[in-house]
Amino acid sequence: xxxxxxxxxxxxxxxxxxxxxxxxxxxxxxxxxxxxxxxxxxxxxxxxxxxxxxxxxxxxxxxxxxxxxxxxxxxxxxxxxxxxxxxxxxxxxxxxxxxxxxxxxxxxxxxxxxxxxxxxxxxxxxxxxxxxxxxxxxxxxxxxxxxxxxxxxxxxxxxxxxxxxxxxxxxxxxxxxxxxxxxxxxxxxxxxxxxxxxxxxxxxxxxxxxxxxxxxxxxxxxxxxxxxxxxxxxxxxxxxxxxxxxxxxxxxxxxxxxxxxxxxxxxxxxxxxxxxxxxxxxxxxxxxxxxxxxxxxxxxxxxxxxxxxxxxxxx
Numbered sequence: 001x002x003x004x005x006x007x008x009x010x011x012x013x014x015x016x017x018x019x020x021x022x023x024x025x026x027x028x029x030x031x032x033x034x035x036x037x038x039x040x041x042x043x044x045x046x047x048x049x050x051x052x053x054x055x056x057x058x059x060x061x062x063x064x065x066x067x068x069x070x071x072x073x074x075x076x077x078x079x080x081x082x083x084x085x086x087x088x089x090x091x092x093x094x095x096x097x098x099x100x101x102x103x104x105x106x107x108x109x110x111x112x113x114x115x116x117x118x119x120x121x122x123x124x125x126x127x128x129x130x131x132x133x134x135x136x137x138x139x140x141x142x143x144x145x146x147x148x149x150x151x152x153x154x155x156x157x158x159x160x161x162x163x164x165x166x167x168x169x170x171x172x173x174x175x176x177x178x179x180x181x182x183x184x185x186x187x188x189x190x191x192x193x194x195x196x197x198x199x200x201x202x203x204x205x206x207x208x209x210x211x212x213x214x215x216x217x218x219x220x221x222x223x224x225x226x227x228x229x230x231x232x233x234x235x236x237x238x239x240x241x242x243x244x245x246x247x248x249x250x251x252x253x254x255x256x257x258x259x260x261x262x263x264x265x266x267x268x269x270x271x272x273x274x275x276x277x278x279x280x281x282x283x284x285x286x287x288x289x290x291x292x293x294x295x296x297x298x299x300x301x302x303x304x305x306x307x308x309x310x311x312x313x314x315x
Contacts, residue, residue, distance in 0.1 A: 007092065007115055007137065007152065010034075011043050011145045039131055040123050043141040047120045049166060052274035054121035055213045057100040060267040061125035064102040069260055074102040081159060081308050082186045088112035091154040094178050096143055097161030101126035107157075108133045115148060117141040143171045146178060151313075153178045156185045160305060163190040164275045169289055176293035179313045185295065190280035191306035197280070200247035201272045208273035217270055224248050224266045283307055 005025065009016045015029035025034045025041050035042045047054045062068040066075055079086070089111035098104050098116040104126055107114050115137045116126065123140045130136055141147050143158075143165060156175050165171040172187065179185050190196065208216055231250040234242030243250055249268035256264060286309045287300040295311030302308070 005041070005137065007113075007149060008041070008139070008147050009149055011141070011147050016149055038124055038127060039138075040127055041139045041147075043139060043145070043147045044119060048142070049276045050118070050120040050164070052213050052270075052276070053099060053118070053164075055217070056267060056270050056274065057120070057122035057125045059217070060263065061100045061128065063260075063263045063267050064100070065105055065129060066102070067105060067129075069256060071255060073254055075106045077304055078103050078106050078157075078159065081188055081303055082155075082157065082184075082310070084110070084155070084184075086110055088155070092152070094146075094148060094153040094156045094175075096146070096156065096158035096175055097164075098123070098126055098138075099160075101130045103157070103159060104130050104136070104138075108136055111135070112155075113137075115139070115153075117143075117146070119143065144174055146174055148178055150177050151180050153180060154183050155179075156183070158185075158187045160188060162187055163279045163281070163306075164277050165279075166277055168279050168281060169285075172289045173293055176295070176313075181313050181315045183313050184310065185290075185313070186308070186310045187286075188303055188305050188308045189286060190278070191302060192280035192282045192285075195244075199244060201278075204247060205273060205278060209276055209278075211274075213274060216274055220248075220269050220273070221266055224269055225262060228262060228265050281307055 005018055005020050008018050010018060010027035010032055012032040013030040015027055017028040018025045019028055023036050064074060066072055087110060091112045093107055093112045093114050095104060095107060095114060095116040098118045099122045104116050113135050117139045119142050123138055127138055156179050158175055162168040162171050176185055227246050227248050228250060231246045231248060232252055234245050235252050248265055249272060250265050283300050286307050290298040290309055290311040296314050298311040300309040
């Protein structure tokens with residue numbers, strides 16, 4: 001642990017009186033203890049419904065890190081979604097569903113104090129890459145029981161996560177509860193559009209989401225190198241339409257090396273088929289979430305990963 005645990009609360013009694021010990025946190029109000037394993041406070045006993053994400057980020061811990069790809073893919077996506085300054089010194093940001101830390105790495109460079117959490121064991125991959133940062137507090141926790149003080153965060157961000165929760169609106173409202181008056185919330189979520197719903201992913205997911213993660217990954221790891229050259233060819237002759245003709249993810253426009261491109265394809269193909277939950281949303285639904293939570297200056301639009309929503313909590 002690096003950043004101050006004063007931001008945290010007990011998930012049992014909601015008290016903010018957590019004392020830090022060598023290998024656990026203890027609530028002085030209800031005496032509940034939370035283990036600290038590998039430098040990470042654990043507010044949940046296991047990965048729950050997010051187990052497949054812990055598995056995939058254990059294998060692809062560095063695949064999507066800008067520092068490893070040599071590109072600014074994650075940085076561009078984050079700042080296109082948020083419109084934030086790249087200097088956020090003095091602010092406190094909550095990052096929900098951090099995975100292996102592709103956006104954690106970018107947010108830490110803004111100079112903000114960052115509290116980052118994930119339900120899955122992917123926090124361990126994130127810690128290996130970013131845990132040395134003094135302005136990072138990384139915890140394993142549920143989005144439905146976030147261990148931070150209500151109305152305390154200057155900014156809350158959640159990219160690529162809400163659709164993979166059992167109840168996206170409830171998850172959104174839990175995030176909204178963390179935003180201080182005058183603070184901002186930014187989310188993105190898969191878009192519920194006809195062209196998306198009529199895709200290989202939603203055709204095959206009734207089968208693949210029930211498969212053992214290791215078995216599914218082996219199938220994808222073997223099939224993707226065979227299918228990707230065909231997908232590349234279809235893209236060259238048909239453009240973006242060609243990318244939807246085969247049941248794999250492929251990103252020929254990112255400028256990655258052949259090895260990096262294949263790794264991204266395997267990772268995101270597994271990411272398409274393995275999650276237990278996949279609930280895309282419409283613009284109108286996401287806009288209603290912000291309105292129901294009382295946000296102002298709401299902006300909801302299509303973005304690079306589906307629907308992007310931003311709003312400010314009134315003073």
